[in-house]
Amino acid sequence: MTCAATPAHAGVGPPGTYVTDASTHGTIVVSWRGDPARGCGEAGMCGESGGFTLRPNLRGELEILHFGRRWESYGSGSMGSDETPVVVRARHDEPGHDPGLCIQPLPVQLSLEIAAGPGGASRLGFGSIIGFFSSGRCAGPTALDLADALPHADIDVPRLRREPVSLRLAGRRAFAAGPLAGEVAYDVALRFAHLRLSQNASRETGAGSEPRSAVEIAYRVERLTARTTVDFAGLPELGCEVLDGCGTTGIVTRTFDAPGGNARVDAVPAGGRSPVGRAAVLSAFRAGRMSVYGSVEPRFDARGAVTVEELRASGTAGCRDTAPGPGVAVEMSSARRTVTLRPTSDLGTPDPLRARCPGPARADVLGDRRGATGTVAPADLLRSHVTLRLGGDGRFAGKGYGGRHATTIVAELRREKLIVRGGRR
Amino acid sequence: MRRGLVAGAVAALLTLTGSGDALAGARASGGEFGIVFGGPGRVVRQTQAPMAIQGRVEVEFHGDRASGCAFLGTCDTAGHIVWDPGPRGTLLVLDTVLGGHRQTDGVVFLASGLDEPASVVAQVRRGLDGAVATCADAGRSNAAPTLDPAGPGRLRFDLTGFGGEDLFATRCGGPLQADVARALPSPRVSLAAMRRGRLTVALPAERGFAGHGFAGTVRSSLVFRLGHPRRTDEAAPAPASLPVRRRRARVLTAVYRVERVTGRVRVALRGQPDPGRCAPLDACGLEGKVDLTARATSGEAALTAQGPATVPRSRFRAALGLMSGPSRGVESVHGGANWSGPGTAVQSQTWQTGGFCGSAIPARTGSLDISVVGRRVTVRYSGGYGDGNPLRGRCPGPLLSELGGALLSTSVPLRTFRARRIVLRLRRGNTFTAEAHMGSTSGDVKIVLRRLAIRESSYLDFAPI
Secondary structure, three states: OOOOOOOOOOOOOOOEEEEEEEEEEEEEEEEEEEOHHHOHHHHOOOOEEEEEEEOOOEEEEEEEEEOOOOEEOOOOOOOOOOOOOOEEEEEEOOOOOOOEEEEEEOOOOEEEEEEEOHHHOEEEEEEEOOOOOOOOOOOOOOOOOOOOOOOEEEEOOOHHHHOOEEEEEEEEEEEEEOOEEEEEEEEEEEEEOOOEEEEEOOOOOOOOOOOOEEEEEEEEEEEEEEEEEEEEEEOHHHOHHHHOOOOEEEEEEEEEEEOOEEEEEEEEEOOOOOOOOHHHHHHHHHOOOEEEEEEEEEOOOHHHEEEEEEEEEOOOOOEEEEEEOOOOOEEEEEEOOEEEEEEOOOOOOOOOOOOOOOOOOHHHHOOOOOOOEEEEOHHHHHOOEEEEEEEEEEEEEOOOEEEEEEEEEEEEEEEEEEEEEEOOO | OOHHHHHHHHHHHOOOOOOHHHHHHOEOOOOOOOOEOOOOOEEEEEEEEEEEEEOOEEEEEEEOHHHOHHHHOOOOEEEEEEEEOOOEEEEEEEEEEEOOEEEEEEEEEEOOOOOOOOEEEEEEEEEEOOEEEEEEEEEEOOOOOEEEEOOOOEEEEEOOOOOOOOOOOOOOOOOOHHHHHHHOOOOEEEHHHHHHOOEEEEEEEEEEEEEOOEEEEEEEEEEEEEOOOEEOOOOOOOOOOOOEEEEEEEEEEEEEEEEEEEEEEEEEEEEOOOHHHHOOEOOOOEEEEEEEEEEOOEEEEEEEEEEEOOOOHHHHHHHOOOOOOOOOOOOEEEEEEEEEEEEEEEEEEEEOOOOEEEEEEEEEEEEEEEEEEOOEEEEEEOOOOHHHOOOOOOOOOOOHHHHOOOOEEEEEEHHHHHOOEEEEEEOEOEEEEOOOEEEEEEEEEEEEEEEEEEEEEEEEEEEEO
């Protein structure tokens, strides 16, 4: 049984933070296997199968924010998480060979979440406070494949103001993951006590006054291309056995091609005396005496974000897969009279280096690093056409796999707006 | 002697606030951990340094006749376990003074909430007349390696650490940490060099072990790279970016001695009937039990009430059950107990398809969780802590956390704690459905506590507005 959706703002209290005592209990089993109908033969993945089990046994206070017309929660509040580890187990069967077993603890923390859904409804579902649900380094679905696969249902949050609500989510959902077909079998009981107001929404304080002297530049992204290649091998000294990666070599190529988007640069005086007058501000900007912050945010097109992996294992057919991935953005910050460029952190996004074959994770290849860097002179940011180039390469040794990586990113920008605020004496 | 740090940190982990002096002296709000040192002694210096970590420890093992595998049912068992500490951690070095003696201890807190936390992975095969059943499991590791005093100006790495669970604990069978402890690397390092930082400590090892039904090899490729240390014993100001209010908080603690623990617990186990659930952990057709004998020769317990110092002391006493009356304004009441003694845990199990496994381990420690809601106190006995987890024998089995939080429990009126001598009988068992196992717990454990003192302390708290 699920609650019927009603307009989320009907007959409830003021905007603010609400809490309800909630508990969940049950099991969610995610499983997958190679599917001939989806081309597993061509991909060399018909012998792949695997899965993991989630035990959403949460209990505590669920914090729900009421924004006036919608209800949302960010994580589970103080509901804690089940301590049972989430373990990915993936099996590779191939005629004439012993079965291979890949085991990985999934660094995730299950949470109960409420998000604004279509038509004003509130959608109740399960997510992860840390990390993403995927097959990790083992063969199986990517985080994007599983993004919508976990059970969810509409919930009438205002009804919780009037009475406790019990729900049961039970059933099976199929999902597709490239050459793999999967299923999520779930049976979860959820209980919510009365919703009560915890804290009224605080008034937003006004933004600080704008600096008197400033430079603002807006660009149109004509094109942004990015390419990362990773040559890897499963290495015994790195513990490849538990990932069934020993004796394998492979290449991961991640490409991103965005045909448009926006970019922006903001500069304010770096400290000390503030330049006065447009000419002085521009001069200070050109000379690198202003603090510069900026971002390049290309338009995301799923067709342009692709991760291709080819895995070779001695004496076997190997594995090939192409999977969609997240995009690439660039951030700018000034340092020592120049502007440093680097990719925006992708730690909060699905792993961009994983397709569905076994292989290294982003954490193995790049760790805390961004993988590429570049610089641009502040004066060049004032040109009508700006080209940003970033690059980087290196060796890596991670869990089970080691190798080399290289990244190049090129962004072509067309300036659309330049505002120089000269300030006052 | 590492007892001070161990006791202190374990006490902190179990939220057992101990002496008021130590609590006030070591409230390290400047550290990343916010540890409240609750052990004996006074912290006089606290240093913290980031650590980059590479490598792992691997245990490769097989059933060994010379070590008694025929008796324990492990002759057809082989596997490997990999402990990976993750890419980073933080070293905390504490100088404490107790009875006029100064001692230095260290502990490495491994990153726990990041992309790649410390983990342990096990793959264990069990032969069945040509057929093989495989148990594959993995999990986060709560280990915290320590640095123990090892002569003047020297510290020794001890990977087995404290507080966390057995380094190699999973739901699969295999040797225990204690079985391979001698084969683990434990290099000595200079305390002065450690304080200077920017130090690389390698822990290479390839050593054999044998005993308790298994033999094998321990290999380590661990390298710890210490970054720049900084002192963190000065009380740090509250983060400037957050609006906070300062207030004085009061902590009232009733301290008890664990006079006696006696009793038994049985955990009856069987595998889940669904092959999809039991097969990954080799629990299909499994029937077994764990018999735990609980005994204590020493131990301590505490019940702590915490809240604003503006709330009258009498309400704190009422919240601890020491007197009648309201406890309004007291924000939290919690407690726990730890004991040590000559307990034992005996595992025995069989599989319908053939095969058996037996294991006997000392259950040297026990712990209670005490929670107060309204006028009732719930007491939960969840086995031991650290390597005293009674379910972690050499045979496969569920995690303690899968048993619903407690082996046995009881609920008593808060007024029970008004007496100086308290007798708790824990007889309420539990049924559980774990990932691959199901079963029940039953038993009868008697715990006698005697109140020794009531201690009060206060500290400056930063509370977000």
